[in-house]
Amino acid sequence: MARPGQRQGRTRRTAPRNERRGRGANDVRSVIARAIREVETAAQRGRVTPAVRTKFQVVALLLREERERVRADETGSAASRADQLKRLDGFATTLARTAVRDSGLLSLLSEDAVVSEAARSMKREMLTDLGIEPEPEEEPPAQPAVFSAAPERRVVPQSVISRQLANPFLAPDFSATPPPQARPRRLVGWELLDPLLNSFERAGGGVPACMPLPAPSSLQAAGGRQLMPHQAQVVAAAAAGHRTFLLADEPGLGKTAQALLAAEAANAYPLLVVVPSVVKTNWAREAGIWVPHRAATVVHGNGETVDGFADIVVVNYEVLDRHIGWFGDFGFRGMVVDEAHFIKNKTSQRSQHVLELSDRIRSRFPRPLLMALTGTPLINDIDDFLAIWQFLGWIDESKPLGDLMNALEETGLTPADPGFYPAARGCVIDQGIVRRRKVDVAADIPARRIADLPVELDDKAGRSIRAAEQELARRLVKRYESALAARESADVVEGVDADLVRKVARWELKDATASATGENVFSMMRRIGQAKAGPAADYAAQLARSAGKVVFFAKHVDVMDAAEESFSRQGIGFSSIRGDQTPSARQKQIDAFVTDPGVAVAVCSLTAAGVGLNLQVASNIVLAELSWTDAEQTQAIDRSHRIGQTEPVTAWRIIAAQTLDSRIAELIDSKAGLAARALDGSDEEMSSSADVQHEALVALLTDALAAAS
Template sequence: MAHTGAAKTASRNGSKSKSRRRPLDDEGIIPVLARAVREVESQAARGKVNAQNRTKFQVAALLVREERNRVKDDAEVSTQERAEVLKRLDGLAAIMAKTAAKDTSLIALLAPEAKVSEAAKRLRRDFLLASGAQLAPEELIIVDRVETPSPEAAKQVVPQSVRQAQLANPFMAPDFAAYAQSTGRAEGRLVNWELIEPLFRAFEQGSGGGAASMELPEPAGLSTPGGIELMPHQSSFVEAAKAGHRTFLLADEPGLGKTAQALMAAEVAEAFPLLVVVPNVVKTNWAREVEKWIPGRRATVVHGDGGELDAFSEVFIVNYDILDRHVGWLSKFDFRGMVVDEAHFIKNRESQRSKMVQAVAGTIRARLGHPLLVALTGTPLINQIEDFRMIWQFLGWIDDKKPLTELMAKLENTGLTPVDPGFFAEARRAVISMGIVRRRKEDVAGDIPARRIADIPVELDDEAGRSIRDAERALVERLMARYDRVVAARGTPTPTIDTDLVRLVCHSEIEESKQDDSSQNVFALVRTIGKAKALMAADYTAQLARNVGKVVFFAKHIDVLDVAYQHFVDKGFNPTQIRGDQTSQVRQDAIDRFTTDESVGVIVCSLTAAGVGVNLQAASNVVLAELSWTSAEQTQAIDRVHRIGQNVPVTAWRIVAAQTVDQRIAELIDQKSGLALRALDGDEEASTVEGTMQEAALGNLLIQALEARGEIRG
């Protein structure tokens, strides 16, 4: 069991502080264990032992074992006292053996290797406290569901600088507010209701209208330690942190300066050391932002195994990709706050990055109770409302099953249940008040010029175009065959299109495509379309650059980026580029060249590598050579240019292959953005697309084909 050594120390400390007591006094751990063992024995005599008493049984067995080892090893215990204590422990062990004989399922709990639940760890702590033992600070805090992998599995490291910092400050002062909170018992009208799904529905429906933004104080001082003025909307956020609010989902539209707000919130909350988890591409930029906004704070960037890390810094910047190597020491370090940039990166609960973030955040919350936790993302919803789940869990608003104490109290205060009229609107307001902050550019930054998206259709008339159309027809025929097989198996064909079956067929096709490397699936088709458009998109970009100046060129696939980059070199545009295989420093150098070197006319960017945390406002025109599978990715790309500091209108030119699935994707992207409009901006009229973009695009193709053969849309 974890912390066994600490338990022995704690028990020993407890016995030393009462060294004059006689072993048979009603003190110490044995009377506590005796009461627990008798309760379990009594229930076993009546039948099966329930979960609560099973936990008591296991904890009693653990502590009997620990106390036996302690009294045998304690040189200060007299021979007579040792014999007396061991006799009493033997008596408890005998009762437990008889109890296990009555309910044989208890036998497994006696094994030393039996898994110890979080509930058992808490009960063990409570038993020791009841016995009068003096526990070490780390034993007072029990962290739920921290999924820290073994060092072997995660290849964890402890940088030398961290070891030096730990030696310099071996003790961390815990905030016992966390312990006080953990001992509270859930009660109230809603305790037995399933609430997570209703909370999601409240946002999906846009219930009550209005933007999803908590009430913020009036902006106060705009100055910063770096001598740069905040904008009023940024100052309001900082004032909320200054007033004591500690958890935020800062979902301002991209380009409204979320980085500055997070750093200034940490400054006023004195949340240092501060841990910042970011995409790899923006690590260097975050270090620059620290120097810009809070120059009195020293930042360190964690690379690789952390050999260059300065553990005596106040801001620690680490990227998602190496968290598994560092999660061990990060979970134990004395962080007072944590910022997760581009927090939609953790939306998949099964992903390694999400598990690592939750593990570190869980230990910080457990240790401090009310640390500063900030999730930054202008696009928190990618495909579905459930994308909120892991962000809310990081912030400590919910766990995997229910709202936690503070949010539950707010829901209780509404006086409503999910079946009552008005619950969804009130529940949405309750969640928003936990710390959702969402501002749109048009509302808070009127000086940012407008932006528009213009489609440039291109015709694929050559052999590549014919091949693409043939592949698309084959894909549609395969979808129709799947659909027809299911309808035939039902034995009840109807002239009405079954839209649920359409979604199921398209979902199956997508899942199979993920495992299929052939050229027949939708992913390969879209990639082929991108390659066919590459030279035309690059040529259009070159013409644009000649007329308007600097242009940002975005594409998704490496072969498209390669074709475009070489085209710009041949045309004399002295291009630079941002790609996924570059180091952070090389990326930053590319951005600096594009920003300051007038001879650089084009920057070629990967949608995934440059779509977040990059400032490219030296340009006002963006070319999207390939369409993304999410509206959020498109928005992020455009907002590398359309952001605070831009002083001319921004235009994004989408290169769309006419008469192909590419055109349907372009049409769906704008519909997909309706999810954020409904959930975050309170637009109840916004239309949305169910499922992923891939499923929606395939569903569109299949329904169109079914209608062409005479079936009717339901």
């Protein structure tokens, strides 16, 4: 107590941290949010001074302590704690993204980072200003590293390290344990894997191998997109709690969309998607269409461009071995394996990596979403099922597991009983086998549709094509600038002169048509076709294995040659239909494709085989090169889509991503249907190939001028 007449000094009342509630906690979060914004702004401006680094470390320490306090606080409701943790996780994400901009900041997020005396002092001042008594400082306990130093890890992308160093903010929660496995009773001692395989050979009886599926709750997806009923059934099953699927629908029935939306229904994010390289880009594109609010990242090579904070990580089988280490500790809640027959050989490295990853996911997250997608679950024999079943967690190396074992026990039968095989087959199917054919769901899908498949060209070809495209654009710009300079001043317009752009494009097209020298729109498209030959042939081979006969169309002979070489290497029988054949030789090739079960692909010239042929034995078409008109494209598709065709026809149009190919495809689509409207009496002028070529050059020049302005 101060004496009478003595000036009373200022006092501060502080509360221990473990007694902090309500406004105090909110104040701490406000300070954290404000400090993060200040640091983020400084990093964006490239002004990361020592004072900014000190503040960054302090806010990281406060955020870590605040998260621990919230998790330990049992006075509030679980919902309240979840909301608080969600907000703190948002802070942590911003903090980690900021750290990526500066290696000095990134190192401060490490658990073993040295806390400077300046940071300790600033932290004490912040807490004291909030009326919170700082705790006595002591060495923090060692935290387990989120990413193991497993010897198999080859690379860890820098963006993933940023996510790692944001711990414990974004650390995957591995505290949950999987449910206990079933204990065999009646079937103890029985060898069960061979009987389960035999049940699919002996007990089919013509019954479809498809689990019971619920009625769709909705046919609407994000952005108002419409699902087909058979697609919505799988999504509804995931929403109802089913978590393992062998989705064996035929190609063209939208397995990619079903998998992405099933993951959304099951909240199975982050999601790992393992795919063949030819469809890697398409998966990212489909994710942007069906789940646009989920960030998707594609792993190329060593993963330099990976977004470590993405919800969907897409990787191809060929580079899986480089990333197996950090994949296993990333905290995935779901995993999709596309073209799952690729893992049928369990001794292969890629199969072992896939099985290892599914084991890790199941051990760290109860009931994850696991989906194996393939139109061909069996390639050689019934044993091909084993690797897929093991990936899904239905079996291990020697026996059924979990729900499957329980279901087999509940039948009350053993392999010695006559009714065991049909009952066992039903038990396996109910675990999640879904198989629909085009003919089964014909009412759901259009009788004829075009599906674009974007592919990334390999590094060397891609760089060469993009360089040639840039050179063509530079030539167009130079021509435009020369024409602009030659004009009278009164003729000059503000900004880009659209009329002059169209004239320059017309001059360029005329010169390209008259001369075969130099890079032009025709040579560009031919080079792109050559680069696409390999991926297009690979995809046609996949279709042939999973859906039967395929028609492969190309414009240029060298593209056909490259495709046929690829089919020969892969052991795919093919016939070749070209313009230089005699009528008898041509008919012999057609007959071989139509009648010989060993001939799976018809390699056809777009101009020579695009009319006058009946190839309705196939319902899948691969367009390896683009036509210049929609009419030419339609003529090719109609070789299969014609009277007598009993299945819906799908044309898979291979598009080289980030090249002139994509622009041409858009132009063809924008002009599609003009012929039909003209036949119906429309006054609209019909489109020609020159229109598309001209518009492509107009778009290329317009983009180049906009980029230069």
